[in-house]
Amino acid sequence: YYTIKDILGILIMLMLLMILVLFFPDLLGDPDNYTPANPLNTPPHIKPE
Template sequence: LLFLHETGSNNPSGITSDSDKVPFHPYYTIKDILGLLVLILMLMLLVLFSPDLLGDPDNYIPANPLSTPPHIKPEWYFL
């Protein structure tokens, strides 16, 4: 296990190969933040310019507080 940590798991010759490695922090962090910003921008455009696009049409029927729809029945213990 010590030899594995010394040389690396994908290096059978034991020669250090730092030239083909990409550091995580500046590259992948910026890439992930940019992807998150693009996703947030797309969701904000959807919400701000067409908020009714994904809405259910039943939500636009005006409610009548004096009548209960016939399919709504109370539970048996409330009868």
């Protein structure tokens, strides 16, 4: 009984994860990825020597 319940729980969790990843991939992303880049200046995390 517990084996069937465990397998069913794992399958449901995997299905929920796959739905989240495949249908809504932007929910867990970094919002900085959507800021447009400016090619004329150096990003602040790059320090000149």
